[in-house]
Amino acid sequence: MILNPAIIALVSNAWLISAVTLAAAVLGLRIIRRWDLNSTAGLQLAMERQTYLISSVLTYLLIFELLSLFLFAFTADRLHSLFIGAMCAAGSLNVNAYGYPALQLKLVNCLLCGIWLIVNHVDQQGEDYPLIRFKYRFLTVIAGLLVLESYLLTQYFRHMRADVITSCCGTLFSEDTTSVAGVMAGLPPYPAMIAFYASMALTLRTGIHFLVTGRAIRWFSGFSVVSLAAALVAIISFISVYIYQLPTHHCPFDILQHEYLYVGYPLYLCLLTAGIGGAGAGVIDRFRQHASLAAVIPRVQKKLCLGSLVAYIIFLMISGYPIVFTDYTLSGY
Amino acid sequence: MNRNRYFLDYTLVSLWRRRWKNAALIGVYSAMVFLIASILFFGDSLRRDAAVILQDTPEVVVQRMVAGRHALIPEAYAAAIGQIRGARNIRPRLWGYYYHPASQANYTLMVPADFTYADDQIKIGHGVLRTWAAARDNQLFFKDSDGQALPLTIAETFSGETDLVTADLILMSAATFRRITGTPEGFATDLVGRVRNQQETRTVAAKIVEILPDSRPILREEILRTYDTLFDWRSGYVLVAVSGAMLAFFIFAWDKATGLSAEERAEIGILKGVGWDTGDVLRIKVYEGMAVSLTAFVIGVMAAYAHVYLASAPLFDHALKGWAVLYPQFHLRPVFNGNTLGVLFFFTVMPYTLVTLLPVWRVAIADPDAVMRQLG
Amino acid sequence: MIDLQHISKTYHQGRSNAVAALQPVSLKLADGGFTVVQGPSGSGKTTLLSVIGLMCRPSTGRIYVDGRETTSLSEHFAAHLRRRTFGFVFQNHNLIKGRTVLDNIMIPAYPEGEPFSRLRQRALALLDRLKLADKAGRQVTALSGGELQRVAMARAMINSPSVLIADEPTAHLDTRLADRFLEIAADLAADGMTVLAASHDPRVCNADCVGTLISMHDGRLLDNKQSMP
Numbered sequence: 035m036i037l038n039p040a041i042i043a044l045v046s047n048a049w050l051i052s053a054v055t056l057a058a059a060v061l062g063l064r065i066i067r068r069w070d071l072n073s074t075a076g077l078q079l080a081m082e083r084q085t086y087l088i089s090s091v092l093t094y095l096l097i098f099e100l101l102s103l104f105l106f107a108f109t110a111d112r113l114h115s116l117f118i119g120a121m122c123a124a125g126s127l128n129v130n131a132y133g134y135p136a137l138q139l140k141l142v143n144c145l146l147c148g149i150w151l152i153v154n155h156v157d158q159q160g161e162d163y164p165l166i167r168f169k170y171r172f173l174t175v176i177a178g179l180l181v182l183e184s185y186l187l188t189q190y191f192r193h194m195r196a197d198v199i200t201s202c203c204g205t206l207f208s209e210d211t212t213s214v215a216g217v218m219a220g221l222p223p224y225p226a227m228i229a230f231y232a233s234m235a236l237t238l239r240t241g242i243h244f245l246v247t248g249r250a251i252r253w254f255s256g257f258s259v260v261s262l263a264a265a266l267v268a269i270i271s272f273i274s275v276y277i278y279q280l281p282t283h284h285c286p287f288d289i290l291q292h293e294y295l296y297v298g299y300p301l302y303l304c305l306l307t308a309g310i311g312g313a314g315a316g317v318i319d320r321f322r323q324h325a326s327l328a329a330v331i332p333r334v335q336k337k338l339c340l341g342s343l344v345a346y347i348i349f350l351m352i353s354g355y356p357i358v359f360t361d362y363t364l365s366g367y
Numbered sequence: 368m369n370r371n372r373y374f375l376d377y378t379l380v381s382l383w384r385r386r387w388k389n390a391a392l393i394g395v396y397s398a399m400v401f402l403i404a405s406i407l408f409f410g411d412s413l414r415r416d417a418a419v420i421l422q423d424t425p426e427v428v429v430q431r432m433v434a435g436r437h438a439l440i441p442e443a444y445a446a447a448i449g450q451i452r453g454a455r456n457i458r459p460r461l462w463g464y465y466y467h468p469a470s471q472a473n474y475t476l477m478v479p480a481d482f483t484y485a486d487d488q489i490k491i492g493h494g495v496l497r498t499w500a501a502a503r504d505n506q507l508f509f510k511d512s513d514g515q516a517l518p519l520t521i522a523e524t525f526s527g528e529t530d531l532v533t534a535d536l537i538l539m540s541a542a543t544f545r546r547i548t549g550t551p552e553g554f555a556t557d558l559v560g561r562v563r564n565q566q567e568t569r570t571v572a573a574k575i576v577e578i579l580p581d582s583r584p585i586l587r588e589e590i591l592r593t594y595d596t597l598f599d600w601r602s603g604y605v606l607v608a609v610s611g612a613m614l615a616f617f618i619f620a621w622d623k624a625t626g627l628s629a630e631e632r633a634e635i636g637i638l639k640g641v642g643w644d645t646g647d648v649l650r651i652k653v654y655e656g657m658a659v660s661l662t663a664f665v666i667g668v669m670a671a672y673a674h675v676y677l678a679s680a681p682l683f684d685h686a687l688k689g690w691a692v693l694y695p696q697f698h699l700r701p702v703f704n705g706n707t708l709g710v711l712f713f714f715t716v717m718p719y720t721l722v723t724l725l726p727v728w729r730v731a732i733a734d735p736d737a738v739m740r741q742l743g
Numbered sequence: 744m745i746d747l748q749h750i751s752k753t754y755h756q757g758r759s760n761a762v763a764a765l766q767p768v769s770l771k772l773a774d775g776g777f778t779v780v781q782g783p784s785g786s787g788k789t790t791l792l793s794v795i796g797l798m799c800r801p802s803t804g805r806i807y808v809d810g811r812e813t814t815s816l817s818e819h820f821a822a823h824l825r826r827r828t829f830g831f832v833f834q835n836h837n838l839i840k841g842r843t844v845l846d847n848i849m850i851p852a853y854p855e856g857e858p859f860s861r862l863r864q865r866a867l868a869l870l871d872r873l874k875l876a877d878k879a880g881r882q883v884t885a886l887s888g889g890e891l892q893r894v895a896m897a898r899a900m901i902n903s904p905s906v907l908i909a910d911e912p913t914a915h916l917d918t919r920l921a922d923r924f925l926e927i928a929a930d931l932a933a934d935g936m937t938v939l940a941a942s943h944d945p946r947v948c949n950a951d952c953v954g955t956l957i958s959m960h961d962g963r964l965l966d967n968k969q970s971m972p
Binding site: 368369370371372373374377380384630633634636637638640641642643644645646647734735736738739740 | 789792793798799818819821822823825826829831833834837838839840841842846850851853854855856857858859898902910
Binding site for chain 1: 756757800801802803814815817818819
């Protein structure tokens with residue numbers, strides 16, 4: 035275990051968040067079982083009031099999850115110097131089996147929190163809490179995943195063994211160390227490029243189709259999730275290479291550093307926004323038939339779709355800039 | 368948009384109206400932020416300083432081990448290592464420590480590669496000048512390895528800016544060094560070298576061990592890593608040590624958020640009565656918390672910045688610098704990064720927000736009809 | 744039109760300190776007119792007004808406001824409907840201290856989020872109508888009893904509700920000011936607003952402008968006396 039302020043912050047807050055969400059989920063379970071809008075009993079009133087608390091908690095949660103996602107990536111990046119052979123976060127995440135799963139789960143949890151908030155928003159637009167049970171079943175899943183995430187995060191940091199020498203009696207240079215780096219590299223750039231631009235094109239096409247005709251939202255939603263995955267692969271496979279202008283540098287984390295003008299932050303934020311918006315629009319589509327939501331859902335979907343499209347377009351522009359406007363090419367690669 | 372403007376406006380008026388009560392909260396909150404921010408900033412700049420210092424040091428240092436201890440290394444080893452592909456500029460280095468009984472301090476002796484002064488002249492750091500008990504006529508009296516007195520003249524002192532590194536440093540010629548420390552000719556303290564390709568330091572090190580089994584190569588990256596861990600560990604340790612204070616603060620915040628005055632409760636009752644819902648009340652309360660957090664955060668961070676970088680962290684340099692009786696005077700260079708602010712946020716604003724949410728919610732769910740039932 | 748069907752209200756239901764404030768009550772309130780609920784204190788007047796004004800949910804029964812069932816609305820929508828439909832004047836005014844008269848009047852409209860200039864204009868017009876135009880910037884603590892009541896009325900009307908609910912509006916007023924209140928209330932009723940007041944003040948119950956008088960005792964309705972204006 036390495037005792038470092040960022041690690042203490044990440045681990046303690048992961049557990050704090052888990053505990054709060056778990057408490058919310060317990061309240062949610064009671065809501066799932068006992069909810070009855072026609073009841074005038076005190077319990078029903080108490081549960082209705084708890085929904086306000088839970089909404090607020092989840093709103094904060096999304097903000098904290100987003101911040102901690104970036105903090106985690108940043109911290110992993112900074113820790114790379116502790117591990118022989120690690121050149122950036124890609125390496126330090128690889129020092130044990132928990133690093134990447136923790137990061138990936140964090141990303142998933144961010145998406146889920148965002149989608150939950152969209153569902154919650156829609157639910158609040160209906161006069162009779164139409165999605166209340168779905169919402170709280172969803173919440174219990176999120177709570178479970180958050181606990182898992184905290185566990186992975188803790189295990190990741192606990193099993194970190196830095197190859198340390200002390201200032202006076204240094205250890206011998208150690209030959210047997212975890213082989214690292216480069217693992218994330220090596221995806222052939224051209225297929226990744228084609229997949230990325232094709233999924234983006236389909237997303238934009240179906241999105242515009244939905245905005246114009248009000249149809250095909252599920253297609254749009256599906257493609258936007260695919261685009262999110264394709265974009266993450268694309269960052270590793272070729273976008274980062276263009277940004278660094280180094281054919282061998284594939285790190286998706288260095289773009290968060292100031293050497294690269296923190297360009298990673300807008301890129302990832304755009305992706306998350308677009309992914310959450312697109313996925314959320316699809317998730318709420320199944321509730322279109324609810325009487326109290328018939329007017330609400332298309333309106334919300336339109337906003338989500340528009341937001342998602344704008345975010346993807348910004349992503350395309352930022353990531354396309356170095357590809358179009360620099361002399362660097364992938365030729366001979 | 369308008370709604371939020373109205374609520375924000377309402378919040379700010381409320382805060383201003385209860386400014387003294389809020390000032391107390393913000394005061395304690397800022398102190399908390401200040402404390403933690405100071406620790407983090409301090410650790411950051413020590414780490415940065417170490418990195419800056421080590422930037423110019425050679426990539427590899429080779430020591431000789433005898434009986435598991437660091438021993439003098441034959442200068443001939445340098446030639447052997449020079450044969451390894453990729454290793455460059457291998458040269459012997461002479462350095463050591465000198466204990467001066469009168470000042471009860473250990474000084475670092477070193478022979479630079481390009482020492483331009485005469486054998487009886489030295490170049491010293493400010494710390495030496497300050498602490499050496501009897502400096503007369505620009506002369507310092509040493510004892511050589513045979514116990515003979517050896518006066519050396521101060522030719523130059525280091526500029527104050529690099530105080531952290533040079534405070535206890537005494538530079539001298541190789542001949543003088545050997546005389547004081549008793550290091551025999553043909554031997555050096557260790558060997559240093561550069562490696563042509565940064566990626567190959569490890570390979571080079573492996574080869575060194577292969578040719579010279581009694582040698583121990585130490586890589587710069589390893590030293591850097593050790594410093595990193597050391598400073599991280601120290602600031603982490605201090606953070607754990609102040610966690611009691613943090614806990615006390617969050618209990619205080621909880622208490623503040625729970626113990627609303629009758630007037631505030633009545634006000635919230637009225638708002639619910641005239642048509643605000645729980646969400647609206649929750650919102651103004653959340654804005655209130657955010658305004659308090661933001662103010663405290665900014666005040667705390669600015670105070671910590673001043674404390675660490677303008678005043679050189681007088682409150683806890685001993686806790687964090689630790690080894691330094693000799694290094695009381697140096698200025699930390701400002702390091703400011705988003706990561707640190709993020710960590711700080713996670714230590715202060717986030718727990719505060721979560722801790723105060725429950726009491727705030729309890730207040731916000733006041734019955735709208737309570738206002739009808741209260742008798743004036 | 745407000746239609747109450749078998750409404751009852753028990754506070755602290757299911758506990759040892761349960762209080763049945765309202766026995767099952769059915770009542771229809773037509774649009775417009777000045778209705779007064781009378782009865783001794785503790786007879787359930789205030790509870791009836793709270794239930795009608797969607798401030799609390801009844802323990803049993805249903806309420807329809809303009810044909811819309813309201814008892815199973817979520818709090819958010821109930822609050823929304825309440826703001827649009829009802830204006831409240833509380834017994835002891837309940838203005839928020841430390842804020843100006845104008846702020847106090849505008850507060851119920853904040854959750855609606857309309858542009859500030861329009862809201863302010865409406866608030867000033869109300870102050871003008873209630874002859875308080877010169878008091879807009881004053882702190883509420885600097886007002887007299889009669890002025891406070893008129894500010895409370897202006898606040899009740901800021902969202903242009905169709906029903907004004909007043910609980911013991913004349914409790915703290917002398918005869919001249921009580922008459923002034925009745926004058927304004929009659930004026931509003933004449934404009935088509937439904938005015939519903941609870942009072943045990945004979946000055947109110949016996950006033951000429953009162954259209955309907957409802958008597959309550961121990962949480963029950965006694966009889967409805969219709970008086971022709």
